[in-house]
Amino acid sequence: MGILHAVVVDDAATAADAILLAFDWRENVDVDLLRRDIGRTITVLRAHGRIDSAMFRQLLAVLSDHGIGVPGDLAAALRTLASIEESAAVHLRRRALMAARGAQ
DSSP, X not given: OOXXXXXXXXXXXXXXXXXXXXXXXXXXXXXXXXXXXXXHHHHXXXXXXXXXXXXXXXXXXXXXXXXXXXOHHHHHHHHHHHHHHHHHHHHHHHHHHHHHHHTO
């Protein structure tokens, strides 16, 4: 099970395990605390209801706080995806507004 899938199904333990398998981390990482922090973050993100750059910053901050190194290329890719999502959402709102004006 991948990291994103674990986040989607609200499985903090699996998400933490997948993160530890995927990234470099210090030997003294408190895995139980990492799982709790990831679980808390997943809960907040699920309540937020959408993917955005703030969500990725929050998740990356949790990993950084625990000494887990996320490769810069991956972090940049996640931020780019979130940015694209935000731009697409704005575009869709504008398009819906224009369509509504045209229907009048």
